[in-house]
Amino acid sequence: MHRERVSENVFWFQSEVYAQVTAGVIAGPQWAVVIDTLALPEETIAIREFVEHELNLQVRYVINTHYHADHTWGNCFFPGATVIAHSLCRQLLIERGVPSLESMRKQNQAFRQVKIILPQLTFSQGTMTLRVGKKNLTISPATGHSHDGISVLVDEDRVLFAGDAFMPIPYLVDGNAEDIAASIRRIGRMGLENIIQGHGDIILRGEIDAAIRENLNYIANIRKVVKTAKRRKYPQDYLDQMNIESCGKSRVHLGGLAEELHRRNLRGLLQQTIEEEKKEKAEKPK
């Protein structure tokens, strides 16, 4: 696991085993806040050990940016902490997280020690603020990767933990294109020093504008590709020809995982578009 100090009392962690997923720690004078847990128990436990032994603090709050396993399944390793999330995150953990962990346990022994811990403190509208020492954390919705996405802004440092609303390649199979584009545009207007992506490396101030443009451009491109595919007799055949580079992204992102995510984006977006059309037709008065 990589670890870096982002600013005073703000730390960043990145997995070396699963999809470069990231987490954060904000340290106060008496206690600390963890933002997201990592995919494997051992990595999450290493974060806790850093907080307890290097910072000499206990974790009082864990914020989950969304319900996906690689961001929430480590909640159980902070037994004294209160978990904060969007109310929809709680609901999705019950509906999908619990059965998904059940089947994961059968495949991988490491997950036998994992228990789903549901967020105790949730919000569904507006923003929530959490004061940690001298720092103000503003927690607000950042949807599009999933419908329960939230981001955490360290106000004083202009550092944003964006969750998966911002990734080296936008991934929208469990969300939708319009929402993720809106989230990315909003992030672009925040005047940030750093974007901490849910996966991948930290984006520095000088790189932010280009990253925003590239991600918005990618979303526009895949929407165009899917629109064209839908008019073809065999849409999937057309999608198969459109690799990640043809949509303005490089496959080297996320340790080579990017092309696979791109493929799933095209398939998912086509499915979403077809379903939306069906719904529109059904709603039209006869």
Ligand SMILES: [Zn+2]
């Ligand atoms: Zn993720």
